[in-house]
Amino acid sequence: MRYVASREEMQNIDAYSINNVGIPGIVLMEKAALALEEVFLERIPTDSRVLIVTEKGNNGGDGLALGRLLLEEGYTVDFYEIGVIPHDSDSHQIQKHILEQMEADFLMKFPDEEYDVIVDAIFGVGLKREVAGRHREVIERLNQMEALKVAVDVPSGVDASAGQILGIAFEADITVTFGLPKVGLLLYPGADVSGEVIVKEIGFPNKAVEEIAPQMVSFTTDDLELLPERKAWTNKGSYGKVLMIAGSKNMAGAALLSGTAAYKSGSGLVRIFSCEENRVILQEKLPEAILTTYDSEEKAWELLPESLSWASVIGIGPGIGQSAFARKLVKQVLTLGKAPLVIDADGLNNLAALLQEDTELRQLFHEYEGGMILTPHLKEMSRLTGEEIAEIRSNLPKAAASTADKGHVIVLKDARTLCPMEAYLHTLI
Known part of the structure; x- marks a missing residue:
């Protein structure tokens, strides 16, 4: 079994690692960038042209740090910062300053050029509102481009806690996620736009994970040995x-x-x-x-x-x-x-x-x-609870857990099967 984290749980693990254990956020960001770089070096030729699209938060900082490492390896890298969010995170500011000293190419407008790889470092795990305005326009254009698409942590537009699409989502071929798998990467429709999900360790201490104790675990084939x-x-x-x-x-x-x-x-x-x-x-x-x-x-x-x-x-x-x-x-x-x-x-x-x-x-x-x-499958669950299928589907973990609270074990069947038991919500994938 392995832990699977919601948005809030992953944010709490991150905060505990920084505030309680004392790991600087910039250290975690560097390790995230190194993990991303490792995927690039394993899969993507160094003569590739890469576009990294960012915002001003820590997910954007991960993208900037990745770009710096890729430049050192010989990749051609352009950066496009949407810039709608008014304030940079501290770690994002540090990464941007380093790139400015390296005279990296920051594009002033959305590019018309062709790229081999597009990196989505816009929102990541933290998004919980509908994607609108300039962000929506950019994601629409990115999805139309013919290139290998890589998402940083979570494709922008995916609800990391429930797998719902918040208006629109970046359609990734590869998602490199950090520390733990995210609920939204396993549940549909989020799983449908996440492509191949690669989980990379970036230094979250076991103490942080144990302290937060995510409430979902996923069974793997290794668990058959427990029988x-x-x-x-x-x-x-x-x-x-x-x-x-x-x-x-x-x-x-x-x-x-x-x-x-x-x-x-x-x-x-x-x-x-x-x-x-x-x-x-x-x-x-x-x-x-x-x-x-x-x-x-x-x-x-x-x-x-x-x-x-x-x-x-x-x-x-x-x-x-x-x-x-x-x-x-x-x-x-x-x-x-x-x-x-x-x-x-x-x-x-x-x-x-x-x-x-x-x-x-x-x-x-x-x-x-x-x-x-x-x-139950979703229609049978609807008959049992009186809730509309759309309401159940909007948050499968919540629907399964709330029904199980009424006394019996629920095995909620969809493309992923959810089973809340005691303190944990199990998912079969």
């Missing part, structure tokens, strides 16, 4: 009994896919509770599964209690439909079930309807003893 190895002296009964309540008439595929997924995720025994019409295809395609099928509602209610008591984990929803029978099925599972419960797909749609109209169901939902995991 326990299976011991030789075991059998299928040692690895759990999953009851999968799935499928309905003409929806055998949902039952088949969910049952197969249960086995592939490591379940020892899988029992599929479905309608009689699905028996043959399930026996043919998944012969290892135990089948409990019903040919009438009365038979379903007769078979369900024993099936629930058999299970050590229950899953309900894929392909069950949204009929009155399906709603009752969801309610009966909440009433009779004791094992950990995963609700997905039509299970969520039926649950959303029941929560609106059934007071008893609301109590069962909140008091379910076995623990519950809800796995």
